[in-house]
Amino acid sequence: MTARFARVALPLPLAAPYTYRIPEALGDRVLPGARVVVPVRARELIGIVLEIDTPAPEAEAREVLAAPDPTPALPEALLATARWIAGYYGSPIGLTLKAMLPSGMWGASQVVAVRVAGAPEPGGLAGQVRDWLEQQGGEATVAGAARKFRRPLWDVLARLARVGAVELRVVPPDTGAGVATERVVVLTGESPTLLERDTLFRRRAKRRRLYESLESLGGSAQVRHVVDQLGFSEAVIAGLAGQGLARIESVERVRDPFADMPAVPPPDTLTSRQAEALAAIERLAPGASALLFGVTGSGKTLVYLEAVRRVLARGRGAIVLVPEIGLTPQTVSRLRGAFGDQVAVLHSALSDGERADAWRLLRRGERRVAVGARSAVFAPIADLGLIVVDEEHEASYKNGEAPRYHARDVAAVRARLEGAALVLGSATPSLETMARTGQGLETLRLPHRIGSRPLPPVELVDLRVAPKVTGTGPLAWSEALDQAIVATLARREQALLLLNRRGYAAFLQCPDCGEVWQCPRCSISLTVHRAPDGLRCHYCGHEEPLPFTCRVCANPVQQMRGIGTQQLERVLAERYPEARIARMDLDTTSTKWGHQRILGEFEVGRIDLLIGTQMVAKGLDFPNVTLVGVVDADTGLYLPDFRSAERTFQLLAQVAGRAGRGPKGGRVLVQTRHPTHHALRHAARHDAEGFIAEELSLRREPPYPPETSLVNLIVSGPDQSATGSRAAEVADWCQGLEDRYRLGVSVLGPAPCPLARIKERWRWHVLLKGEGTALGRIVRYAARRLTQAGPVRVILDRDPVTLL
Ligand code: ADP
Ligand code: ZN
DSSP states (O other): OOOEEEEEEOSSOOSSOEEEEEOGGGTTTOOTTOEEEEEETTEEEEEEEEEESOOOOSSOOOBOOBOOOSSOSSOHHHHHHHHHHHHHHTOOHHHHHHHHSOGGGSBTOEEEEEEOTTSOOOOHHHHHHHHHHHHTTSEEEHHHHHHHHTSOOHHHHHHHHHTTSEEEEEEOTTOOSOOOEEEEEEEOSOOOOHHHHHHHTTTOHHHHHHHHHHHHTTSEEEHHIIIIITOOOHHHHHHHHHTTSEEEEEEEOOOOTTTTSOOOOOOSSOOHHHHHHHHHHHHOOTTOEEEEEEOTTSOHHHHHHHHHHHHHHTTOEEEEEOSOGGGOHHHHHHHHHHHGGGEEEEOTTOOHHHHHHHHHHHHTTSOOEEEESGGGGGOOOSSEEEEEEETTTOGGGBOSSSSOOBHHHHHHHHHHHHTOEEEEEESSOOHHHHHHTTTTOEEEEEOSOGGGOOOOOEEEEETTTSOBOSSOTTOOOBHHHHHHHHHHHHTTOEEEEEOSOOSSBSEEEOTTTOOBOBOSSSSSBOEEETTTTEEEOTTTOOEEOOOSSOTTTOOSOOEEESOOHHHHHHHHHHHSTTSOEEEESTTTSOSTTHHHHHHHHHHTTSOSEEEESGGGGSSOOOTTEEEEEESOTTTTTTOSSTTHHHHHHHHHHHHHTTSSOSTTOOEEEEEESOTTSHHHHHHHTTOHHHHHHHHHHHTTTTTOTTSSEEEEEEEEESSHHHHHHHHHHHHHHHHHHHHHHOOOOEEEEEEEEEEEEETTEEEEEEEEEEOHHHHHHHHHHHHHHTOOOSSSEEEEEESOSOOO
């Protein structure tokens, strides 16, 4: 028999996977997608099998030590998705899988051997190992067993596993705690017909309602959910169990910090527009996609919910992606309200162990809906029927490190691979998505708000000429905005104020010599913060004390320029002393559940004025918000990035969409010095299509996406001139490929990045423009040739969302 080999990915920055020999005894378990224990230098790591029956390597190959999974942990479709990402974005497959899978499932995780009772008793060493496991309370790590027996035990344990005498489990390094359990009510038997129901539940309407609720949840639910959220008493549950129609089971409890959030039951009838959109989604062919283009407040969430419900009813699963889970608690609550414990919430605050728990539940089909930010696109849903990407235009769907994938684009690939439908939702679709509406992406429109509420009127306040309130220091505060706030407070309604700049003042400048305090490690000015006082860099976190005198001319007076959320909060507290004011930005939400706390207080009316950065603009639905003010609409308008107008438009449209969601209506005031800019003009008319048409024409010459595709090659290093010359080499190398193969790609640069230095590294970039396939060829070459180690690094960013 000839030796067989497997290629195994490890979560390490390796250019290529390692090859291992497959021992005969593990032949049927070492399959693509399975986890294996392999030796790496002096360690044992858990890796993922990519391919089997690969050619023998040139050097002597070491052996796979163990294969703990009876069936591969990673489904075939996800492995195929990983391969697509690695190829398209030019990222090593090991790093790609590292981003896709919870780290608690592999890498430095441990394998634990668990004794299975009632299996045949083996003799010899195997028997001793099994007896020892019993003394250890039934389980022990394989490494611990090897120490005890002073020899590697993989062969012995593999044999025991094969006869069912032990089970090998992979556990994350951080979970030692026992598994908690909780009670679940499960329906039993065949579903009764309507006629049978009438007799079964005669005069027991509550019991019947419980039965049918459980049915709509797929046949089971946590007792806690049924009591707390659905409002059934324990007695009704006991009654159903007593009748033999359900039983109570005790199952492993999964630690979930979202579990205590209120579950909001959805409205029960769709508007005719929503029903049409839903029907169109249901008609989508497997792998096909639709854009749900609906104004803010048009009820897109309910369409997603109903689409998910239909998919579940057909026994399939769904993924719902949201831009940032901490900012969208309402979407999570609605999903939970509709589907209870079918939903796994994947969010960044989960520990490794919790993440691995959630993965396991999804993989086993015990949870069939995953909701989360970009990485939830990798949720191992069995039989995936639907992927929803809410607010598809959001930049946070792009991963900021290798693999630099865009979750919306990965979702499209996964949907095609698995025959799922893809729904992209937005009130302000990205230009890329709009460009695809002509090419197979179906557009479904929700042009009106629910209850025919009008979109709130948006007034642009031209700060160059508008009458201003005096005594607000560097804050430009128009009388119009001031009066609107006073009136809102007098009516006991709520206002939301957007200022997309955190901190106290944007920068500190000496009025005498003009010196501006800059970060010593990055090429941006430091932001002034109060309480605690200091200068802080928003890129690297560098901090220094506020200076008393100018370091250049020793002038004692410093001037703060530009105003941030902190200073705004102080000015407003003085101006409206009776108002209850809160601030939401990165500084106030750094704790795990900071967002929820502030939004919760706002929702119950304990806050009158909520001030914040772009965080306050996202998906919130608070009917008592009747005024939205944009303090300075120009903060992002002239950034050196071709998307700055698009981002400004989207931000204004989103934040305007928070006003007037209830019967009291609402209005929006936008302070700007550029009222004729197309982003502002179209935002003032709620005219997404008008904006998109005008912006598209600006992207034609010089061409920018969607007119062309981009790859940004970022060269960074500690030495300025070495970095610059490496960037020139990279540009020459790209130009050389273009000259040789005539790909039709233009090579722009090298040029310093607009943020020329971050964290002590100088940054240059080379921008490639061209058609997708041609850029794909360059990315493939570059992935092999350009990203070597050393002090100067080259980053490949395909389809970049920012060029800063
Ligand atoms: P969008 O996501 O499009 O901004 P939402 O999904 O937040 O809008 O819906 C706006 C509001 O309308 C929510 O309060 C929601 O509960 C309510 N709503 C949605 N659909 C319906 C419906 N069919 N009947 C009654 N209220 C609805
Ligand atoms: Zn810095």
